[in-house]
Amino acid sequence: MTPSPSSAPTISARTAGVRGSAIRDLLTLTARPDVISLAGGLPAADLLPRERIARAAAEALTDPGAVQYGETAGLARLREVVAAHETGRGTGGARGPVRAADVVVTSGSQQALDLLARAVLDPGDAVVIEDPGYVGALQVFQAAGARVVPVGLDEHGMRVDELADRLAAGLRPRLVHTVSSFHNPRGVTLAAERRRALAELAERHGFLVVEDDPYGLLSFDGPPPEPVAAHGERVVRLGSASKVLAPALRVGWLVGPPEIAAAVELLRQGADLCGSTLTQAIAADLLADHDWFAGHLDTLRRAGAARAAAFTGAVAELLPGATWSRPTGGMFCWLELPAGTDTTAALPRALEAGVGFVPGSAFAVGGALPSAARCCFASHPPEVLREAARRLATVLAVPSGR
Ligand code: PMP
Numbered sequence: 001m002t003p004s005p006s007s008a009p010t011i012s013a014r015t016a017g018v019r020g021s022a023i024r025d026l027l028t029l030t031a032r033p034d035v036i037s038l039a040g041g042l043p044a045a046d047l048l049p050r051e052r053i054a055r056a057a058a059e060a061l062t063d064p065g066a067v068q069y070g071e072t073a074g075l076a077r078l079r080e081v082v083a084a085h086e087t088g089r090g091t092g093g094a095r096g097p098v099r100a101a102d103v104v105v106t107s108g109s110q111q112a113l114d115l116l117a118r119a120v121l122d123p124g125d126a127v128v129i130e131d132p133g134y135v136g137a138l139q140v141f142q143a144a145g146a147r148v149v150p151v152g153l154d155e156h157g158m159r160v161d162e163l164a165d166r167l168a169a170g171l172r173p174r175l176v177h178t179v180s181s182f183h184n185p186r187g188v189t190l191a192a193e194r195r196r197a198l199a200e201l202a203e204r205h206g207f208l209v210v211e212d213d214p215y216g217l218l219s220f221d222g223p224p225p226e227p228v229a230a231h232g233e234r235v236v237r238l239g240s241a242s243k244v245l246a247p248a249l250r251v252g253w254l255v256g257p258p259e260i261a262a263a264v265e266l267l268r269q270g271a272d273l274c275g276s277t278l279t280q281a282i283a284a285d286l287l288a289d290h291d292w293f294a295g296h297l298d299t300l301r302r303a304g305a306a307r308a309a310a311f312t313g314a315v316a317e318l319l320p321g322a323t324w325s326r327p328t329g330g331m332f333c334w335l336e337l338p339a340g341t342d343t344t345a346a347l348p349r350a351l352e353a354g355v356g357f358v359p360g361s362a363f364a365v366g367g368a369l370p371s372a373a374r375c376c377f378a379s380h381p382p383e384v385l386r387e388a389a390r391r392l393a394t395v396l397a398v399p400s401g402r
Helices: 024-031 050-060 074-089 108-120 135-143 160-168 192-205 258-272 279-286 292-317 343-352 381-394
Strands: 102-106 126-131 148-152 175-178 209-211 235-240 252-255 332-336 370-376
Touching: 050 279, 074 235, 074 252, 074 279, 102 108, 102 258, 108 126, 108 175, 108 209, 108 235, 108 252, 108 258, 126 135, 135 148, 135 175, 135 258, 160 192, 175 192, 192 209, 192 235, 209 258, 252 258, 279 292, 292 332, 343 381, 370 381
Parallel strands: 126 148, 126 175, 175 209, 209 235
Antiparallel strands: 102 252, 235 252, 332 370
């Protein structure tokens, strides 16, 4: 008798190699109403501009095109607004203004990352990623069959000197991914001289930098950092409306060299045809309303700064022995607890005590990070953050005399 083909479904070796996101799994647990969640990277619900979005939606819906399929590369008006906005940030550098043709709108910047990886990488290609790193990037690069090479971070962002050493020793990456400003999960920002050095290394060694920058506009202390893309042509910039308008719009974008933008657009045809015309029209309206957007950003920055200060102040008081980099923007505070603390083991007890965080090991690319925790301070007002720190202290505080 001929053996019947196995009916067991099979998945590709590449897919089998993708690590699940502990964070997305955690979101279910931390959604319990009795838990103050510092786990998800969620923008503050109380600061999302729902009324302004509703007005923009009503206005957009007067045009029948708002509920129609749209162009794969994105709504022309949004591409223009994003191009102007990126030009204002300095993305074009000495090359001059960013053109609408250089912009591809995507379903969140996560889709840009996925399509970019598929457009550029062949299985086995080396990709550099920061360690600890953005889990969504790690997943994308694993799914593309890349060989992921971790490079460390310090107070000033990616250790570009470590990358230079690896390159000198023969490493030939196709992509180097960096969350350049207010890093997820470390909270730190790539120093200006490292930005220049990274762009120069890209020119010299022929790799592309992926500047993943959803948080740059949320700067507490001054203007947003100058993009890495200002310093060279071999930089693909990813931007997002998620942290400054609303994640539910699912609007992000890629700005890059024409052949990269064209390849990403081509792959998007097969991925989802086009984005939501309606939410793109809303995003274009809000981003083009300069006075409103500037005021809204100001509100987000002030609230973020007050929340970060409240959280770190309470941690300083209640968790002696913990250290962190002072957040200067963005949404995350990376707590390092004394050696010997196991934040993964502590998490179930923390949830019992009514507080959630993401253990550092969830972001580890190379080694383990057992005594670290990522805490998102953006989602709650100061008094709730103080209560969260109090609850954290009940499970993470080092007993005196230890
Ligand atoms: N990049 C980084 C570094 C992020 O933290 C996130 C969201 N957590 C994204 C990209 C994706 O965001 P979105 O798809 O909502 O634009």
